[in-house]
Amino acid sequence: LTQVKSIKLILMDCDGVLTDGQIILLPDGEEIKNFHVLDGQGIALAKQAGLKVGVISGRRSKVLTRRAKEGSYDFLFDKVSNKLAVYENLLVETGLKDQEIAFIGDDLPDLAIMRRVGLAIAVANAVDEVKDQADLITTCLGGQGAVREAIEFILKSQGLWQELIKKY
Numbered sequence: 001l002t003q004v005k006s007i008k009l010i011l012m013d014c015d016g017v018l019t020d021g022q023i024i025l026l027p028d029g030e031e032i033k034n035f036h037v038l039d040g041q042g043i044a045l046a047k048q049a050g051l052k053v054g055v056i057s058g059r060r061s062k063v064l065t066r067r068a069k070e071g072s073y074d075f076l077f078d079k080v081s082n083k084l085a086v087y088e089n090l091l092v093e094t095g096l097k098d099q100e101i102a103f104i105g106d107d108l109p110d111l112a113i114m115r116r117v118g119l120a121i122a123v124a125n126a127v128d129e130v131k132d133q134a135d136l137i138t139t140c141l142g143g144q145g146a147v148r149e150a151i152e153f154i155l156k157s158q159g160l161w162q163e164l165i166k167k168y
């Protein structure tokens with residue numbers, strides 16, 4: 001996958017990618033989602049390597065907003081009905097090209113972006129249509145380290161991994 005070397009931005013869906021896809025709705029209207037610590041560390045490593053990270057999600061969620069703030073995500077687009085339109089605006093805003101972007105997805109709303117990006121990644125438990133579009137399918141499930149696995153793959157392919165982990 002020679003296209004990995006040019007990746008500068010890693011975008012992802014939230015539910016089913018950063019989480020296991022389960023949404024627990026509480027009586028007061030709040031919700032609970034599980035995020036995996038390995039994914040958070042992977043995002044931190046990507047940022048240390050100079051990559052940008054962001055989420056394009058169909059749902060708005062206070063817990064996602066908090067997670068994005070804590071992780072210093074560069075971009076957070078939530079309650080998005082047309083992910084491709086947001087993606088195209090982001091290309092204009094950043095000046096990046098399709099081939100410089102990776103996207104990690106799991107379900108049908110992710111397909112339009114996955115067809116465009118330089119590196120399309122599906123989590124292990126993605127629907128078949130997403131897996132069929134993917135350049136890479138993780139062995140980890142969404143919400144269980146899939147984002148970290150994808151980021152490690154990118155950083156290792158770009159020759160950045162060993163330098164990043166020296167401090168550990």
